[in-house]
Amino acid sequence: MPDKVEFVTIFIDGEAYQVPKGANLVDVAKFYADNDIPVFCYHPKMSPVGMCRMCLVELGNSVDRQTNDIKYNADGKPEVMWFPKLQTACTTTVTHGMAVRTDTPKVTDARDDVIEFILTSHPLDCPICDKGGECPLQNLTMRHGAGVSRFDFDNKLHLDKHVPLGELIYLDRERCIQCARCTRFCDEVVGDPVLGFHERGRSLQIVTLSDPPFDTYFSGNTTDICPVGALTTADFRFGARPWELNEVPSLDPYGPEGANISLSTRLDRDSGGVTIIKRVMPRQNEYVNEIWISDKTRFGHHHSRAENRLSKPMVRREDGTLETVSWNEALNTIAEVLKKSAGSVGAVAGPMVSNEDLWELRQLVELTGGSKLGIWPATMTGAEAVAQVGVGTGTNFKDMGKGTTIVVVASDLEEEAPIWFLRTKQARDRGAKLMLLTARPTKLDKYAACILRHHHGETLNAVNNLIGAVLSSDGFTFEESRAEGFDTVKKAKYKGDEAGYDEAAKMITGAENVVVLVGHEGLTLAQHGDVMQSAANLLILTGHVGKPNNGLIPVWPGANTQGALDLGFSAEATADALSQSVVIVAGADPVGTDPAAKAFIASADFVIALSMFDTATTAIAKVILPRQSVPERDGTFTNGERRVQRFYTAQGLIGDTRPDWKVFSQLSNLIDPAVKVRLSAAAVMAEITKNVPRYAEMSYKNLARMEKQFPDVGGDDLYYGGTAYGNHGGLGVQWPVDAEAAGKKLTLKAVKSEKTAKRKGLVAVPVRRLYDRSPEFSASQMMHQRIPSAYAQLSRKDAEKLKVVEGDDITLVFGDGKVRVTAKVDGSTPEGVVLVPVNLTDNPVPTAPMAVEVEK
């Protein structure tokens, strides 16, 4: 929670305003006085540098030194002592009695001069520049500047026009105005110092310092905050002029963060005259992703119109051949099978399946008498823990700073949820403490105040021991009224004296706010459930529940895993669901991503696959129905913070596809004509609001609700917050957890620590990489160079034992599965473990830890 803010009086152009003390003058003038002080280098999300000199203002002080009060003259106006020189507003923080003049000739002239100086070197590329039309320099030149150039044209400096900073971002050295927003973004916001300045004076230029160039997951954001067209994306290069684009609010289909995006669409001749996505821009949601998105989100949209998209329903004939059929025939075929299934129907929903789809799928399965509703990937669980102590509503990483402890458990946050990585890192920069309970070093290590390292698979004991340390710490008291079941915790007799854990316990008990992010690296599904419960126990015991910025955030594997759990699906049911005689697989490829799933589904007689692409699952399906991608339809996702958010139809349909909810609704209708066919996603959501108490407030109207956000971005304010889009699609709504309900008693369910088995042989630990070879993401050609080739990571000792060196081709054998990968040997991998990234290999690798043999 932000500290109590002290307000002070300042005068902007003679008017008095009450503003928070110590705030930045540019921000204050904009927010309170609606006074746009022009800036190029200043950005409200980064520290000021005062480089561009555009924000010069006259500054003065009206405070009497003796009395510390504002001096007023006879007219009631403040008596101001003005500084002789102009000052940069961006490097000024407001103090009591400060006076500012932004409209005097002195200030206007200075601004005009700075614009003139900047334009001396800036080329007149505007007609072909991708930024032209949404360019802060263009806008501010229209507003300020002389309108005539005194700098002779032929004298302009000619520099490189087309420098690729990696294959995603292009740099135009001539257009660069050396504002350092991009370098500061990399240094301060992300913590990847991959861009820097080279040379000096007029030759000062941006260079990338990393190999591969511009090696960060957030490079695209620099193009949004670049105040000129110096940094542009390869994706949108000459794609359209900004004013020709239509903006449609949407959501990141990949990660659990639920990043808000805006799809810029336009008709496209080459695509047959349909509306297509020209680019993806961040959409401001200060609760979720602020104005940042990862490169996966930004450049991973090409699957929505990939050429290999399935476009028509297909039915497998007796002889095994696939035949393209009409929707009617396909649906009738399925309906006949479902009618005869006698309740042995299971459904598995993938990570990008919307709440509406899930609801209708559940209705369909229940209509046939089935009950097995699984999710894919089935790696994480803990719906109950989330329902009890998920983060409080109104949680915002932006409010976390001093007094907050962020605990990351069994997760490589940068790879699994880059936006949370970014926001965690920034919270830490603001003074929050970061504690890691991880089995191997990750990028977060350098920001951590405390690292409780443990073996893969022993996360539960680490969390339990932390609880033990909390219980035995000085002055720990537990209010019995908070929750029942304290005796079970006491009985569990957790170790409280592990080295380093007492310090960690202090970081939890001494913190005002505690947020725990739980991943699943190195954990089986059952272990993960225990860790979630234990993490919930920790939060309940220390009282860090039921209020904003406190509670549990699971690092789910998919964009809508939380929604699936909310609507009655679960990972525990997945194995059962796959073993039914009729299996509906929506938006997932269990067969292609897990050897174990293959075994389960082998018993199914009839597999119905809803998929965007040909996969190993569609290869065994009897009926294949084409799915729609997120941009083609309306719907909602629920993110890891339980925020239900809408996405809207953005692009023209590819082929003859239907949204999943419609398919399921029509099937229900075919089976039982009494069931009405739903006509829109909104109608499905209306049904959900009536039947699912937690979603009672989630009507589309509520989800589209907006509030004023700060900083202002886009439109007239793009000079300030960048080209990211203002939010017109809604901020979404979080559902409250039990801990927030007044009078509701929580339950502590102690989980017994596991005996640590002697470690024998090697264990393959699946890890998530942000860039993988999932059919959706690999449809983006431009990202291929960034996707790592299939590899497995070994510790030095193990590699020595196996006589494997970096770069060797090795075969991993687990059970009856086998994959061929390149060996990576490094010091960060723990001994006895082979880290195997999922979704990188052609053959599936296990989704849970498993014994493995390495063959050369």
Add this chain to the structure above:
Amino acid sequence: MEHILLRSRDISDIRKLDVYLRNGGYEGLKKAVLEHTSDQVIQIVKDSGLRGRGGAGFSTGMKWSFIPRDYPVKYVVVNADESEPGTFKDRELMEFNPHQVIEGAMIAAYAIKARAVYIYLRGEFWDIAGDLDQCIEQAREKGLVGQNILGTDWSCECYTHLGAGAYICGEETALLNSLQGLIGQPRVRPPFPAQVGGGLYYEPTVVNNVETLANVPWIIVNGAEAYKKIGTEKSPGTKIFCVSGHVNNPGNYEFPLGITFRQLIEAAGGMRDGKKCKAILPSGASGPVVPGTDKVLDTPLTYEDVAAIDTVLGSASVIIMDEDTDMVWAALKMARFFKHESCGKCTPCREGTYWLYRVISDLYKGNATLKDIELLADVAANMQGVTICALGDFAANPILSTVKHFRAEYEAYVKAQKPATVASAAD
């Protein structure tokens, strides 16, 4: 007349520690550490009225007193990035009497209880850096630097650091950035180097010029009153004047502040070939040019009096130009220098220095109109007072002052009637 800074100039081998010690060396440090508290040392320096010799002329004692008393980590940085055209005083001080500088720095370190002293030298001073390193080692052996200095519980390390060759790194915050391994660009102030968050590694830091610190041992030994007797009331003490240009004997001359330009030129052997003085740059390339009128020549060289004739004393690198000097050519040279040395951080300086150079070089080639002279003056004026550090002002100074005082020469270029007495000018 008494010398302070160059008093040991004639003692051979003064750079050797034993010779230095025999000639009263490190007496100042001993007196400061063993007889005074830190606050007393600061008070003595404050009382002496010593002003920073790097250019700004800020009271040294005041600067030291801004450092927070009880803050645990503090530094002293010696600015030996002597890059101003026409300045060569620090070099002589460090070459001939390095221990004097080290002693001064250590006294400053004692005054603020610094953890370490960093001597930041310009890249070309690599040989001096080597010598200094040896001197520091010798001093360390005698317990004058390092752990438990002079047997007290005060410890302070001393290091040298070579810059990479940038004029801007003489600016104190750019110097700190460079010392930290960052790009040599000035920082926005506040916070100032003396404040938490503003200094080296963002800890409170005193940044002093070599010459400033070389004064300190003498002040400690002889007391503030003795120092105040030298020079003028507001500008006490002596100053090394680096005289160069069209004089017979260019070089370093130490005089009490308050002698006139005329006296200085006489001391330097008078004007070369008996010519008349046309213009003076009192502070290298960065200060405004003044014409060599009688009024100017009779101006006492103190911080205030020089300011009264619309220029600055700065580091007192006095460049004398005789009547044959082509002032447009001189301005061109200086514009080129600043174009080359602007760090590029602020827009007006980055673009302005480049623009000025383009216009003045066009003008010098004879491709300009009278309007361009106005443009030149206007661009230079627009650069002033709006940049982070003073380089933007410095770069505008030579242009503005030459246009002001020698406009006729510019106009002559425009009319393609170059003055008959053009100095051989190669761009």
Add this chain to the structure above:
Amino acid sequence: MSIFKGLGTVVKHLLEDPVTISYPEVERPVRERFKGKHALKRYDNGLEKCIGCALCAAACPADAIWVEAAENTDEERYSPGERYAKTYEINMLRCIFCGYCEDACPTEAIVLEHEYRLSFTDRRDSIYTKEMLIDAPPDGVPETPQKVEPGAFDRAIPDMENPK
């Protein structure tokens, strides 16, 4: 009397040149500033002047112009800068021949010329494509795309005349 007066008028007009012309055998010349069908111009080296900036489309009050741009390479060069118009279409049914596109064009690539015989029997034919609008290259100069020496064109847009 008046009948003679009338006959006189008739005779006078009989002797005068007729006002009408027998179009299409004879065409009346248009005024110099007549605004007819658009032409996309080329430079003398055959490269297209159009850089695909779509400012004409933005200026068009009738929304008659559709531009899609793409990037030049030295292997396939259409225009001297970085960008060219991959698609350039004008819907002649929509066009009101106001000439704003000509005003908006930064490279003087589009010019409304004197051709006014625009007729079609199908609404779809009213869309004039780039091939229909662009001038033929000068004699002896290859058609675009041209293959050029690498580095010959390194500016983002062709140099424009210094605006006075």
